[in-house]
Amino acid sequence: MTRPSRRKTHQAFQNAFAAPAGRSAGEDVPYALRVSAAWSWRVGLVIVVSGVLIWLLSHISLLVIPLMVAGLLSSLLTPLVTFLRRHRFPNGVAVAATVISFLLVVGGTLSLVGQQLAVGFADLWDEALAGIQQIQDWLSDGPLHLTSAQIDNFIDEAATAVENNSGMIVSGALSFGSSAGYFLAGLLLTVFALIFFLLDGERIWRFTAGLxxxxxxxxxxxxxxxxxxxxxxxxxxxxxxxxxxxxxxxxxxxxxxxxxxxxxxxxxxxxxxxxxxxxxxxxxxxxxxxxxxxxxxxxxxxxxxxxxxxxxxxxxxxxxxxxxxxxxxxxxxxxxxxxxxxxxxxxxxxxxxxxxxxxxxxxxxxxxxxxxxxPALGAPAPRHPEPGTAPAPTTGELTEPDTSTKEAST
Incomplete structure (x- = not known):
């Protein structure tokens, strides 16, 4: 095949797949497919960003969880702080009285629960031992008819399993101690954040919204x-x-x-x-x-x-x-x-x-x-426009300046 014929073949190939004059390739794609594609990449982007955010928050949970708890508690205690402010309590005094009262209620409840546990646990332990004895009696006298030697063998196997996994138990105890330390740190951070949420919550939000x-x-x-x-x-x-x-x-x-x-x-x-x-x-x-x-x-x-x-x-x-x-x-x-x-x-x-x-x-x-x-943001009350006039622009909308009068005068 000669070079001119190759050139003609290549040109014919391009013309076959080229868009007609004055039209873009996107115009031949169905509208529903274009809308689906537009939604797909946006939804995918939201999913990816959400996944990254969840992954990030999971690695700073020691910081995030106390802040979220403080947010929930501040939404609960804010009405009490507002009530004290209305009765001419200084802001700091109102917050201090609210937080101290809340801590006293929680501490008193936990103390009472601890006393009840200390008193009732001994009796419950005796009842648990009696229940274990009843289970042993049922195993020996019931339909299973296990002998005392078999029951003792099961107990010995359980004790051996505990001894073989003593390392795991010790590591679990150490992990519990570490978790207790994390809990104490989170508790202190929660109280600290709660105080400032009640004290300067509005100012913190105005600063955040201003970003x-x-x-x-x-x-x-x-x-x-x-x-x-x-x-x-x-x-x-x-x-x-x-x-x-x-x-x-x-x-x-x-x-x-x-x-x-x-x-x-x-x-x-x-x-x-x-x-x-x-x-x-x-x-x-x-x-x-x-x-x-x-x-x-x-x-x-x-x-x-x-x-x-x-x-x-x-x-x-x-x-x-x-x-x-x-x-x-x-x-x-x-x-x-x-x-x-x-x-x-x-x-x-x-x-x-x-x-x-x-x-x-x-x-x-x-x-x-x-x-x-x-109205809380300073928006004007909605008004019904007079017939034949355009409605007034609302807060947050941008309007183009009217230049028709200026152009007519020139």
């Missing part, structure tokens, strides 16, 4: 305020739900004679801050105590009480009380708790629902452009 671009500051400030309100509503309602769960299970345990009622009630109250499943898992401790102390029948009654309280929370408290406070469906709550526990364990299960409530409020606020009509 956003000028055009986005109103949206960031308004969304943050709404998110804070949503978190405060969640904390208050969750305290009510946890109180009802704790009273229900604790009262039932007291009626049927389960030991350590007060420590059990406090445990259920704390566990109920993990929605829906928290009261169920901590209630299993009450079932175990009833089994050890009072036998199978008492344990089954306690199990029925725990399931009843869990059903009340899942079908009444969560849909009607919590749902109205933070506008979250119970299915979303369950999925958030499950996802949070998979990603970050107990802290993830604890903070997943308030984080989801904040995100839900913030996204709705921004999607509706509510900062443009938010």
């Amino acid at each position: 956003a671009p000028r055009r986005a500051r109103a949206a960031v400030a308004g969304a943050g305020q709404r998110g804070w309100t949503s978190m405060a509503n969640y904390v208050r309602v969750q305290i009510l739900v946890a109180f009802i769960d704790a009273v229900g299970i604790g009262l039932g345990a007291a009626i049927i004679g389960v030991p350590l009622v007060l420590p059990l009630t406090v445990l259920v109250f704390l566990g109920s801050f993990i929605p829906i499943i928290g009261a169920l898992f901590t209630g299993m401790v009450a079932v175990l105590l009833a089994l050890v102390a009072n036998g199978w029948v008492n344990a089954l009654v306690m199990l029925a009480i725990v399931l009843l309280v869990q059903q009340v929370e899942g079908h009444i408290l969560q849909p009607f009380v919590m749902g109205r406070a933070v506008s979250l469906h119970p299915l979303a709550v369950v999925l958030a708790v499950a996802g949070g526990s998979l990603l970050a364990g107990i802290p993830g299960a604890l903070f997943s629902v308030p984080v989801l409530a904040i995100l839900n409020t913030v996204v709705r606020y921004i999607a509706a452009r509510s900062w443009e009509t938010d």
Whole structure:
């Protein structure tokens, strides 16, 4: 093939795949496919950034978890600080009185629980030993008909297994000691952050919102305020739900004679801050105590009480009380708790629902452009324009200057 013929073939090949004159290649792509592609890379970018953020937060959990706990506590205690300020208490005095009162209540409750544990644990230990003896009697006199030598052999094997894994037990004890040190450091950081959140929370938020671009500051400030309100509503309602769960299970345990009622009630109250499943898992401790102390029948009654309280929370408290406070469906709550526990364990299960409530409020606020009509941000009240006139620009919108009059005059 000669060189001119090769050139003609190459030119024909280019013309066959070249876009027609005046048209781009993108115009031949279906509109739905272009929209899907645009959404795909944006969603992918959000997923990647979220994954990197979660990975980063997991490596600084010692810093993040105390700050999040301090944020939840400050949303709970802010109304008390505001009340004291309105009654002419200086800001520092109001914050100090609030924090000290909170620490005294928590410390007094834990001290009372410790006393109850010290008094009741000895009796519970004796009952546990008696229960073990009953199990041994059942193994020898029951349908298994095990001999005393076989039972002793099982006990010796268990003791040997403990001795063989003594290194793991020691390392676990050392790990517990290290975790206790981390817990103490986190507790001090939580109290320190709580004081400054109550003292200068508004100033800290104004500084944070001021870091956003000028055009986005109103949206960031308004969304943050709404998110804070949503978190405060969640904390208050969750305290009510946890109180009802704790009273229900604790009262039932007291009626049927389960030991350590007060420590059990406090445990259920704390566990109920993990929605829906928290009261169920901590209630299993009450079932175990009833089994050890009072036998199978008492344990089954306690199990029925725990399931009843869990059903009340899942079908009444969560849909009607919590749902109205933070506008979250119970299915979303369950999925958030499950996802949070998979990603970050107990802290993830604890903070997943308030984080989801904040995100839900913030996204709705921004999607509706509510900062443009938010009086808290200085937006003017909405006015109905007169017929034949354009509506006045709202806060946050940029308008082009009217140059028609100037051009006409020139």
